[in-house]
Amino acid sequence: MTLxxxxxxxxITKPTSTTSDxxxxxxxxxxxxGSLSQQxxxxxxxCTTTLTFSTSDGTSxxxxxxxxxxxxxxxxxxxxxxxxxxxxxxxxxxxxxVTMIYKVFKPGDSVTAVQTDNSVTVVYTIKNPCLDxxxxxxxxxxxxxxxxxxxxxxx
Numbered sequence: 001m002t003l004x005x006x007x008x009x010x011x012i013t014k015p016t017s018t019t020s021d022x023x024x025x026x027x028x029x030x031x032x033x034g035s036l037s038q039q040x041x042x043x044x045x046x047c048t049t050t051l052t053f054s055t056s057d058g059t060s061x062x063x064x065x066x067x068x069x070x071x072x073x074x075x076x077x078x079x080x081x082x083x084x085x086x087x088x089x090x091x092x093x094x095x096x097x098v099t100m101i102y103k104v105f106k107p108g109d110s111v112t113a114v115q116t117d118n119s120v121t122v123v124y125t126i127k128n129p130c131l132d133x134x135x136x137x138x139x140x141x142x143x144x145x146x147x148x149x150x151x152x153x154x155x
Contacts, residue, residue: 007047007106008114014040014102015073017120023127023134024085028078031122033100039073040102040118047114048105056097061085066098075100077124085126092131098122 015033022029033039040051051070055063062085067076075098079085087094100122104115 005106005114006044007104010042010044010047010104010115012040012042012102012104012115012118013038014118015100015120017122019123019125020077021125021127022077022079023129023132024079024083025129028076030074030076033073033075033120040100042104046107048107048110050103050105050110050113052101052103054099054101057085062096075122079126083128086128092128094126096124096126098124 016037018031018036020029020031040049042049051068051073053063053066053068053075055066057063065077065079065085067078068074069076083091085094085096086092098121100120101116102118103113104118105111105113
């Protein structure tokens with residue numbers, strides 16, 4: 001008789017990868033993976049799971065602007081304080097890749113994952129609010145006052 005660990009073979013469902021634009025200093029934006037396509041899930045509920053993320057930002061400054069609610073499977077971005085996360089040359093936009101990592105463990109084990117190749121990516125394009133025409137508009141106001149060319153002074 002051969003015993004097989006159900007957690008090593010359980011079917012995993014995962015959402016699709018996505019892209020999202022976010023303009024600095026606008027309200028926080030939440031991605032609900034269930035609303036994209038489907039949430040991460042496994043066929044056998046006896047297995048335990050974790051959902052974490054990693055980013056392409058080597059300084060962890062971008063990581064600090066993200067909040068993952070693993071139980072609800074939502075990722076929220078909120079940047080209100082500065083433009084430091086933009087491209088240092090153009091200051092217009094910068095792309096960050098966030099990898100959502102879903103791991104499956106044997107029941108009662110949260111150390112050694114038996115399935116780890118279950119990830120999706122979210123590519124955030126961070127925008128400068130001063131250069132994003134969806135939040136900033138420049139308009140010209142026509143001159144309404146007449147300008148007099150009478151000068152009654154002396155030289």
